[in-house]
Amino acid sequence: SQKIEQNSEALNIQEGKTATLTCNYTNYSPAYLQWYRQDPGRGPVFLLLIRENEKEKRKERLKVTFDTTLKQSLFHITASQPADSATYLCAPSGPGNNRKLIWGLGTSLAVNP
Amino acid sequence: DAGVIQSPRHEVTEMGQEVTLRCKPISGHDYLFWYRQTMMRGLELLIYFNNNVPIDDSGMPEDRFSAKMPNASFSTLKIQPSEPRDSAVYFCASSLPRSQETQYFGPGTRLLVL
Numbered sequence: 296s297q298k299i300e301q302n303s304e305a306l307n308i309q310e311g312k313t314a315t316l317t318c319n320y321t322n323y324s325p326a327y328l329q330w331y332r333q334d335p336g337r338g339p340v341f342l343l344l345i346r347e348n349e350k351e352k353r354k355e356r357l358k359v360t361f362d363t364t365l366k367q368s369l370f371h372i373t374a375s376q377p378a379d380s381a382t383y384l385c386a387p388s389g390p391g392n393n394r395k396l397i398w399g400l401g402t403s404l405a406v407n408p
Numbered sequence: 409d410a411g412v413i414q415s416p417r418h419e420v421t422e423m424g425q426e427v428t429l430r431c432k433p434i435s436g437h438d439y440l441f442w443y444r445q446t447m448m449r450g451l452e453l454l455i456y457f458n459n460n461v462p463i464d465d466s467g468m469p470e471d472r473f474s475a476k477m478p479n480a481s482f483s484t485l486k487i488q489p490s491e492p493r494d495s496a497v498y499f500c501a502s503s504l505p506r507s508q509e510t511q512y513f514g515p516g517t518r519l520l521v522l
Contacts (some may be wrong), residue, residue, distance in 0.1 A: 327509065338412075338499050338513030339451070384451070394439055394509060395464060398451040 297323045301385050301399040308375055309407055316370040316402045318385030325387035325397075328361055328368050333382045333401065342383075343370075375406045410434075412514035414500050420520045426488040429517045431500030432481055441501040441511060442475055442485050451499070457483065490521045 300319045308314050318328070327346045331339035345352045345361045345368065352359045358371040368387075372379050382401040389395030413432040421427055433440050441456040455465040460477045468475070472491070477483040487494055497518050501511040 329510070336516075338501070338516050339511075340513070341510045344510065388509065393464065394441075394456060394458070394503065395453055396509075396511070398453075400450040 297321070297387075297390065297397050299385060299387060299397050299399040301383075302402040303400070305403040305405060307405045307407060310376060312375055314372040314375050314379070314404055314406070316383050316385075316404065318368040318370070318387075318399055320366050320368075320387050320397070323390045324363065324366075325389070328359075328385065328387040329396065330357075330359055330368075330370050331384040331386060333384055339384055372404075377406045377408050380405050412500055412502055412512055414498075414514035414517050416517060417515060418518045418520075420522065421490055422522050423491055424489045425521075426486065427490045427494075427519060427521075429485040429498050429500075429519070431483045431485070431514060433483070433500070433502030434512055435481070436504065437502035437512070438480065438505045439503040439511075440477060440483050441503075442483070443499040443501065445497045445499060445516070454485070487519075490519075492521045495519055495521050 298321045302317050329344045330342045332342055333339040343352055343354055343359045345359045356373045360369045382403045384401045385399040386396040389397050415430045438459050442454040443451050445451045454467045455475045456463055457477045475485045497516045499513050499516045501513045503511045
């Protein structure tokens with residue numbers, strides 16, 4: 296079955312540094328992959344979508360890469376700020392032509408001032 | 409735009425009781441998703457609808473769970489009878505019919521079954 300793995304350990308970094316989060320998937324080839332942010336007590340919020348034919352996508356301080364050979368996506372936050380502290384969820388599209396997303400458990404990021 | 413609206417925000421009930429969760433998707437969105445989130449299992453898709461029709465309910469745990477979408481602006485998720493292992497946060501999300509597959513989530517309903 297499809298499996299999504301994200302950094303299980305919480306990530307603690309210093310303000311101003313770059314945070315890098317990893318998402319690995321196995322047993323299938325998603326057509327696209329999304330990253331969401333989730334704050335405590337709230338629903339996930341969409342950040343970025345990258346398609347299988349794109350290697351990299353940027354939005355302000357965020358950058359996502361998608362390596363279909365390694366079956367991996369990396370999510371970078373440059374010049375990190377304490378406000379970036381949250382849980383980040385990776386969600387590749389499910390197999391087949393449908394709207395299902397397969398969700399990782401998320402990586403908790405803490406940016407220390 | 410009010411976003412996805414869910415009610416109630418919190419629900420505490422006793423084992424065996426019926427629980428009904430409600431969702432109003434964003435106007436114009438024709439996909440609606442119900443998820444359950446726990447620490448151990450993360451976000452699990454229970455069921456999703458397109459144009460009010462259930463497309464995939466393979467994630468519904470068992471017959472105790474049922475979902476309906478009587479019109480484009482309202483959906484319910486019902487658990488009958490509820491059990492303590494159903495305790496979780498239940499999210500509703502909606503998305504547009506166009507090529508971008510972004511899902512917009514509601515604030516969730518935190519369910520505790522005693």
